[in-house]
Structures are given as C-alpha cells and as structure tokens.
Amino acid sequence: MEDHVTPRRVVIIGGGFAGLFAARALRHAPAAVTVIDRRAHHLFQPLLYQCASGILSEGQIAQPLRGVLRRHHNVDCLLAEATDVDPQAKVVHAQRPGGEPLEVPYDDLIVAVGMRQSYFGHDEYAAHAPGMKTLDDALGIRRRLYQAFEMAETATDPEERRQWLTFALVGGGPTGVELAGQIREIAGHTLDREFRAIDSAQARVLLFEGSDAVLGAFGPHLADRAARTLRNLGVEMHLGTMVTGVDADGLTVKDRNGASTRFPARTVLWTAGVEAPPIAAALARATGASQDRAGRIAVEPDLTLAGHPDIRVTGDVMSLDRLPGLAEVAMQSGAYAGRAVRHSIEGRKRKPKPFKYVDLGSAAYICRGRAVVKVGRIHLSGRTGWLAWLLIHLAFLTGFRSRFGAVLSWAVVFASGSRRERAFTMPDPPAPPVPPAGPKPSAPSS
C-alpha cells in the first residue's frame, strides 16, 4: 500500500528569475508548488530593450512559464494577480484576469514579485514617458521609436520635425544607456537611406541622469569608458539633472544650481526608478514587515520575514544588505529560498546558513561591439567587454530554445545594422472625420 501523504503546498508569487529558480529548486521535493503570475510568460528582462529596439522578437525573450516548467510535474502555474496575503489563514488572495477572486492556500510562501517602474510620485508622467518592464512596454516603445521617424518624415513644420527627431531618456542606469545606444544605432545605421525628407542620422538622443555619472554602479573607470563611448555615438548626456515636468512635447529638468531648462522632445522614455508593486505593501501590512523607501521588504538573513518563518521574500523586492536589483541576485535568492523550503520539507533540523550573494558580475551593452562588464575586480570595456557580454548572455540564455534565434538576430544586426523585428503594432485610430466637401460628380451605383 502506498503512503499517501498530503504534499506541502508551496506558493510562489511571481514567475521572474527569482520565482523560476525557486520553483526549479523544488523540483524533486515532495511538494505541490503553485506559481502565480499576472503574465503567462517568464521574461528575460535583461534583453527587453532589444525587443523594444527591434532586434529580438517577443518569443526570443519571453517563454511561456508553464512551458519552461513543463517537466516539473509538481509545479502548477496560475495566471492571476496576487492582491493580498493572509498569514493567519495562510492564504494568498488573487484575481483572475477579469477580476474574479481566487484563494490559494499555502504552507510555505515565496514572494518574488519584482519591482515596477516608479515615477517618484509623479504617475502623471507615465502617459508621456513610458517605462520598460513588460512585453507590452517594449512593444509600445518599439512603436514610439519607429513611428517618431515616420512622423518626422511627414511633418511640415520644422520645429515639429525637430521634436520628433529628439529622444529623451530619463535614467542613466543600464536600461537607459542601452536604449540610448540603440536609438543612435537605429538612427545612424538601421534607417540609413530609408527616409527622403529627413536625415534619420540627425536624431538627437538626450540622456538625463540625477547623479554625476552614467552606469555609476560599474565604478568610475567603466562609467568613464561608457560615457566616452556614448559621447562618440552622439548621445548628449545631462548629468546631475532632476526631471521636474513631462508632457507630450518634451520635458523640463532642473540642474544642481536650480536652473530649469526645457527640452522639446516628442519621445520621452523613463528608466529612472523602481517601486514595489501593491502586493508588497499588502504583505508588509499583513506581516508587520518593514519596507524601504522604494517599498522593498526587509528580510532576515535566511530571507524569511521576522516572525513568519513560512514566508520568504526573494529577488528585486527583497531588501537585504543593499543588494542591487540584478537578475543574478534574483536567481540566487530564488534558488536559496526554494532550497530552504525543500530542506524544511525534508525535515533537516540544522538552521540554514544565511543567504550570501556571489557576485558573478554585471554587464551593460552600449552599442555594436561595445559593452562594459564588471566581474569582481575585472573591468572590461570596448570590444573585449562586448565579447564578454556575448558569452555571458549565451550562457544565461541556455535552456531557452530561442538562443539560436537570438544569436542569428545578433549576427544580422552586427553585420548589417538591419533589424529583423521592426514591425510595430498600431491599434486602429478613431474613425476619420467626414471627408472635406468638394465637387462630387455623380453618385455611385452598386
């Protein structure tokens, strides 16, 4: 007779790097694992900017979550948005698309909800300056980028044309730098000789950053190299500036001396900050956990919440030792939390060692053949950095069937500058007004 033990119910909120690695660590555990995510796919977020700029397709950076976990027979995926946690009843409250409520009971909870774009209290900027966190964001930015050149081509007013050919990026972190490089490359190479009325290469790219350096997290040496590469590309950097206003026609910034400057630009993209999604505040309320200014949840050294050994927080939304919001931190903390739950299910008595992040380095792609990579004390830039970037991304794309496709797309864009995924969606505009009155010879018959 078989021994039917009810398996431990492990609920993971979020199917990003942290959630995925937690689920994988539980593969052979006697647990019933449920991954709840608002989207049905796992997104390879570090390459999202390449989807936005037309190098990669959605399928090359996003895989169906249940496809990725297909062979994990103890894992179940739910397309729903977690809205609250009840730590007494041990239930996650969630909503299916459309709004119907779901209740998902758990024995162990792993929170891996990530962070979303923050406008530092100015959510009204979002309509004019989209962020880049989701596939929808990336496709929206793709439309804005390529449509801006189309609009410049048909503009009759020279000032309007200049505004369409000006792209402003707020935030000098990896995403802002990567987008700046992409836009200059699109303008100078991809669109070369395609337009008649405009010279796409004249497009201005403005990069605004509040601190004194772009890519400050890479240290002064690489930051300098990156700044030089960007300048050579034609990116205009405005360091030490704070955005004080964004509208459909441009943005206003204030420098360190308090002087305000207006920059007309029809395309403004926002990569400046992150904040925790609402579920983080709900969890903090329910458990008494504290949050940092951006809403990250403070965790114990073993990633549990104080007083709640059954709740672990991992990835970007976890606040621990000021660890940065990197894919690698998310993977390692997710895997740690998954293993910890497995050990607890297996009845290991020994207290787990505290989570320790092993810095495997970070990388930012600037343009064709140029990247900066920092691995411990090793600093690479230029072509060497780019080769390292390529190897790192090939290694991390392992397991993705699209690795081959990505390499092909990179080869094409590197060799010729042309991009395979430039087609942008364009929802139908509102019905056109009645055509202008004029001489109409005769009525048609049918």
Place this chain on the structure above:
Amino acid sequence: MEDHVTPRRVVIIGGGFAGLFAARALRHAPAAVTVIDRRAHHLFQPLLYQCASGILSEGQIAQPLRGVLRRHHNVDCLLAEATDVDPQAKVVHAQRPGGEPLEVPYDDLIVAVGMRQSYFGHDEYAAHAPGMKTLDDALGIRRRLYQAFEMAETATDPEERRQWLTFALVGGGPTGVELAGQIREIAGHTLDREFRAIDSAQARVLLFEGSDAVLGAFGPHLADRAARTLRNLGVEMHLGTMVTGVDADGLTVKDRNGASTRFPARTVLWTAGVEAPPIAAALARATGASQDRAGRIAVEPDLTLAGHPDIRVTGDVMSLDRLPGLAEVAMQSGAYAGRAVRHSIEGRKRKPKPFKYVDLGSAAYICRGRAVVKVGRIHLSGRTGWLAWLLIHLAFLTGFRSRFGAVLSWAVVFASGSRRERAFTMPDPPAPPVPPAGPKPSAPSS
C-alpha cells in the same frame, strides 16, 4: 547642363501586395512615386494565421515598407490614412496618425487599399469575434487563444471551463480552416502536458460555414479531402449555417431549416467576409465608379476607372471578372498597373493589352503535414499538398530576410509541435480593488 524635367508624380494608396508590386514596376521609371499606407509595414498576409497561432513572429511576416523599398530611390513612403480623392484637383486627402490632414498631389493614382473584415452589417459582433487582417488582430487573437486555456485552468465552474475550452470559427475559407487546424494542434500538441487542472486536448473547435463545403473555392475534390482531414483532427464542422448573434459567451446560428442553435464559446473568431474600406466609397463618389456589394470598385479591362485614365484600381478592392481576393491576383494586378503607368510616362502610344490574370494556383495549410493545393487542373492534398505548400511559400518569401527564420520555425513546430512565439502581450488590467479587510497586525515603517 542637365535637363531638369519634373518627374511624373505617381501616388500609390496601400502598401500590400498590389501596392508593393506597383511600386516595384515603377523602379526605373522617371517618376516620383509616393506610397501612402496606414501602417509602416508590408504584411505577408497569407501567413498572418501563423503569427496569431504562435509559430512566427511579427518580424517574420511584416517588413518595414520603406525597408523593402530602400533601394527604390524614386519611392517615398508616407505613414498616413488616405481619406478621400479629388480627381479634379488631382489630390489625395490623407491623415497622419493623430489626425492632421495631408494633401498629396498626383499625376497618376494607383489604388491598392485592400479589403477589411466585414460583419455583414453587424459591426457589434466585432468586439466579441475579432477578425484577422492586421498585425494587431493577429496578436490579439494570439492572446485570446492562449489565454483561453489559462482561464480554463483557473475556472472553478465546470460550465465556464467548457466555454473557455470551446473555440468557434465563423467562415470556412482558407483563414478559417487554417485557424481551426492551428487551434487543434495547439490543444493537442503544443500545450501537451503543460496544464494540471484541464486536458488541453479536450478543446473543441467548431467551424461554421454558410455554404455546403469548407474551402469551396478549391473544388469538390479538395474540399472533401480538407473536410476529412479537419474531421480527423477533431474539428466539428457546421455547414450551411448563418450566424445570427455573437456575444461574450458564445454565438447563435441558424441552419437551412431555420432552426436556431446556441453554442457557448468564450472565443469566437471571425473570418467570414470582407468589405471595402471607406476610401473606396469616397473614390466611387468622387469618380462615379460603381461598387459591387462588398464595395469593390469596378474597373475597365486596363484597370483604370471609366473616364479617369489616370486612376487605376488593383488588388482585392478591384472588381473585375469576379477575380478572387488572392495575393497572386494582387501582385499581378499591381505589377500590371505599375507597368502601365511606366509605359504611359515613357510615351508609348500603343494601347496596353487588357489585364489577364494567370492562375498560379492557391493553397491552404490545414495542419502539420497536410495542405491542399490547386494549380489549374492539378489538385494536391495530404503530404504532397503540404510539400507543395512549403515550396510555394519558400518561393514567395524570397526577398524576405526572414525566410530562413520562418523555415527554422516551421522545422521546430513540425518536428516537436512546440511554438517559438507563444508569448502574448497583456495590457495592464484596471487597478485592483482594495484588498479584503482582515486582521492586519501592525503598520509598516519605511
């Protein structure tokens, strides 16, 4: 001293097959060609269903129009929607995205605007039964298809679950048949073993067709073969039915005897009919041309409008000898019109021969390894048909950089059933309601 002659201004409305082939035929003509299109890309429409079903990416079926025409130095592309034609002033009225008007003067006009989905006077069906004519349509259908399985997985009510697992297709032409085959393959192969609560293979696919046969245009022999293949795939065909109502939960059809039947289904897709876009009616009003019931514009044997030798109508929106709305007809008529304009510019006096369509055959893909192909008297089906389909599409994708990528995607889906482009976009839902009240231990600090 050079001889500066003002080149003839040729305006082409529409960048589909007809417009593209017209522009290409004018490549070496002393003409200034302007292609006006509402979208910035040329769409390989015959494969749109493969984008909707997750085999191909947008970039594999849609290329930027100005990229395709990059080397045609006399061609200019405008992203705008043509709204009216003034044949006296020889001006096309158009709107840029956003609504500002544009006026584009012409000496010769080629109209290649194609057809759009028709609901036969029931436009209210469109919200519940999207058509498939644009990239946005295809991505919307991709979301509906894959999300339906996700919704079925989380449904607690068995009746709701059955409705999510029922897919209704209205229209038994190539697009309807191709979609029916795709959905059965997704359900049976692609999603195999990915869901826990549902068996995706149980998904029902209903195909409604008003006439007595699916793929009637292929003749009784191939129509029979196609119907048999579809039945073997598990598609339920309802021939001789007329749709009398569509809502969010299903559709109602009437059979030949007038009996009404209700079919619950949360996904209804519409491929049943086409109609001319508003610009066709505007053109007919302005020129006195007659339109057929679907709004196609009647043309002379040389594709000009009666009394307007400077206006030519080509492609799907042209009404001539009951030619079908096939890509091949669009290509040939577009090329014919472009050549005719070139000959006229070159001053050839001889009246051109009437346009004659050379039937190069038609093809419909049913499922992996099964297609029907009709070339004159040659009828192919099954695996032979599929091989012919493959060769035809490889030939027609020539010139598309993505041919290699498409072949790769086909190889993957054929060998393993897995699809590389399953990721679907999902616009943010409205903000969730306030979480349910419950015991909240203490307030967070920050």
